[in-house]
Amino acid sequence: xxFIFERLSIRDVIAVRPERHLDxxxxxxxxxxxxxxxxxxxxxSFVQDNLTRSVRGxxxxxxxxLPPAAQGKLVGVVRGRIYDVAVDLRRGGPTFGKxxxxxxxxxxxxxxxxxxxxxxxxCILSETADVFYKVTDYFAPDLSRGIRxxxxxxxxxxxxxxxxxxxxxxxxxxxxxxxxxxxx
Numbered sequence: 001x002x003f004i005f006e007r008l009s010i011r012d013v014i015a016v017r018p019e020r021h022l023d024x025x026x027x028x029x030x031x032x033x034x035x036x037x038x039x040x041x042x043x044x045s046f047v048q049d050n051l052t053r054s055v056r057g058x059x060x061x062x063x064x065x066l067p068p069a070a071q072g073k074l075v076g077v078v079r080g081r082i083y084d085v086a087v088d089l090r091r092g093g094p095t096f097g098k099x100x101x102x103x104x105x106x107x108x109x110x111x112x113x114x115x116x117x118x119x120x121x122x123c124i125l126s127e128t129a130d131v132f133y134k135v136t137d138y139f140a141p142d143l144s145r146g147i148r149x150x151x152x153x154x155x156x157x158x159x160x161x162x163x164x165x166x167x168x169x170x171x172x173x174x175x176x177x178x179x180x181x182x183x184x
Contacts, residue, residue, distance in 0.1 A: 003033070005040040008102070010095045013086050014042060014113040015102060016074070029109060031076065032134065042113050044072050046134040051078075054124045054131070059163035061121015062087055062147040062172070066181055069140035070116035073133045080129030081105035083159050084112050087119040087147065087175070093184035097175060099156055117182040119147050123160045145179050146172040 004017040016037075018029040037044065054060065062085065065071050075084055087099040103125070104110055114120050122131065149158065149165070151174045172178075 008100045010100045016111045059123040062119040064119040066143040069137045069143045072116045072136040073114045075133040076111035077104045078130045080126035082122045084122040086114040089182045090117040090184045148172045
């Protein structure tokens with residue numbers, strides 16, 4: 001099995017394309033292989049896998065956890081299509097306050113590695129989408145934070161006009177007011 005790793009405009013965010021083996025029964029692919037990922041610069045120890053199901057127009061994010069429970073995430077889609085975004089929270093780096101977005105879908109099977117120190121969010125582009133993500137630390141509600149999805153300072157052009165949001169996501173602060181202890 002093999003993977004293609006593509007560093008995006010924020011170099012620590014990496015698109016991962018697993019090789020798929022197709023036949024008349026369907027396909028098979030590996031979604032994670034520690035030694036291969038480590039060689040590509042993703043030396044992560046995952047402790048939890050999560051799966052969400054959402055309908056068209058739902059937007060989840062932008063979420064992150066503060067240290068000592070900061071989470072790296074390997075995000076992919078097992079059904080449907082999403083627009084996935086990572087925002088760099090690491091003060092002192094050249095991409096602080098910048099974001100990168102990528103469309104992920106079940107057909108390409110591409111995943112996104114988002115390291116600790118980033119806020120993460122996505123919106124659903126298909127009728128429904130099942131999104132999985134592996135994380136490097138457990139959910140810690142007392143350290144869970146967020147940023148307003150439509151912060152004009154970030155200027156993320158989400159491909160959904162009036163997203164369906166959780167009550168918590170409606171109340172998130174802007175980037176310049178979010179609690180942030182990340183440093184390079």
